[in-house]
Amino acid sequence: xxxxxxxxxxxxxxxxxxxxxxxxxxxxxxxxxxxxxxxxxxxxxxxxxxxxxxxxxxxxxxxxxxxxxxxxxxxxxxxxxxxxxxxxxxxxxxxxxxxxxxxxxxxxxxxxxxxxxxxxxxxxxxxxxxxxxxxxxxxxxxxxxxxxxxxxxxxxxxxxxxxxxxx
Amino acid sequence: xxxxxxxxxxxxxxxxxxxxxxxxxxxxxxxxxxxxxxxxxxxxxxxxxxxxxxxxxxxxxxxxxxxxxxxxxxxxxxxxxxxxxxxxxxxxxxxxxxxxxxxxxxxxxxxxxxxxxxxxxxxxxxxxxxxxxxxxxxxxxxxxxxxxxxxxxxxxxxxxxxxxxxx
Numbered sequence: 001x002x003x004x005x006x007x008x009x010x011x012x013x014x015x016x017x018x019x020x021x022x023x024x025x026x027x028x029x030x031x032x033x034x035x036x037x038x039x040x041x042x043x044x045x046x047x048x049x050x051x052x053x054x055x056x057x058x059x060x061x062x063x064x065x066x067x068x069x070x071x072x073x074x075x076x077x078x079x080x081x082x083x084x085x086x087x088x089x090x091x092x093x094x095x096x097x098x099x100x101x102x103x104x105x106x107x108x109x110x111x112x113x114x115x116x117x118x119x120x121x122x123x124x125x126x127x128x129x130x131x132x133x134x135x136x137x138x139x140x141x142x143x144x145x146x147x148x149x150x151x152x153x154x155x156x157x158x159x160x161x162x163x164x165x166x167x
Numbered sequence: 168x169x170x171x172x173x174x175x176x177x178x179x180x181x182x183x184x185x186x187x188x189x190x191x192x193x194x195x196x197x198x199x200x201x202x203x204x205x206x207x208x209x210x211x212x213x214x215x216x217x218x219x220x221x222x223x224x225x226x227x228x229x230x231x232x233x234x235x236x237x238x239x240x241x242x243x244x245x246x247x248x249x250x251x252x253x254x255x256x257x258x259x260x261x262x263x264x265x266x267x268x269x270x271x272x273x274x275x276x277x278x279x280x281x282x283x284x285x286x287x288x289x290x291x292x293x294x295x296x297x298x299x300x301x302x303x304x305x306x307x308x309x310x311x312x313x314x315x316x317x318x319x320x321x322x323x324x325x326x327x328x329x330x331x332x333x334x
Contacts, residue, residue: 029203032221053226054230098229
């Protein structure tokens with residue numbers, strides 16, 4: 001049986017905070033199209049008060065640049081939804097917090113394409129660990145509902161974070 | 168009839184983004200005990216893509232200091248839930264984003280008291296407008312459910328923001 005992303009999410013959050021407690025890691029989020037939902041989800045898992053430092057919501061391009069240090073040249077030439085921006089968001093979050101791991105999501109949750117005409121359902125996810133190069137993935141969920149795109153993006157982001165945290 | 172906070176919240180968010188559109192203001196959030204819920208709520212209102220820059224989730228004291236610049240001396244002597252910390256969070260959010268208004272929430276949503284033994288239900292809210300001194304209020308919601316405390320805090324924070332935005 002395949003569980004829907006929304007049913008998997010609290011379980012994924014518990015597993016991540018479990019790994020963070022076991023190995024004494026801390027986490028920060030950097031979100032665009034999920035707008036804080038990922039931080040909220042992680043905050044509800046056991047151990048969040050010690051192992052989740054918090055997160056950034058960078059909704060506008062101007063804020064991706066000012067709050068997270070995403071290079072304006074990348075935003076101008078590539079738009080806000082690409083692997084480069086996701087990696088810059090994750091690295092910016094690490095450099096502005098005491099966290100060991102950052103997970104970043106940028107994408108188009110819809111219902112409309114973004115200002116650069118990126119299609120609804122395009123999402124880029126990045127994971128950064130302090131002292132290592134970040135990794136990024138691109139997903140195309142298609143023209144689904146806004147909440148479904150957000151939930152699928154969070155499930156993929158948390159799965160990638162969990163994989164990078166496990167030995 | 169009194170509406171419950173949860174029913175008021177989307178309406179408050181729409182009114183705030185409506186005021187932001189009319190008067191060309193932009194907004195940023197700084198959250199502790201609501202952990203991103205306020206940013207998510209505002210992101211769902213019309214005009215968010217232009218008038219909501221995003222937000223900060225500063226869940227740990229270390230992150231309130233590093234990501235938002237809350238003075239460590241205040242955190243050490245007064246704890247994380249006081250008007251001074253709420254105002255410093257709001258001012259820190261303004262100075263790290265292009266926003267005109269910041270709304271900050273710090274408190275104890277429970278189910279346990281915080282590490283400084285602040286009681287469940289104690290919440291401080293601050294509103295900062297660029298170029299003006301921030302204002303803060305303290306609320307005591309008592310030992311309610313976590314989600315109820317979060318919703319009451321968001322309703323009070325958005326009401327305070329709306330009042331400060333209206334002429």
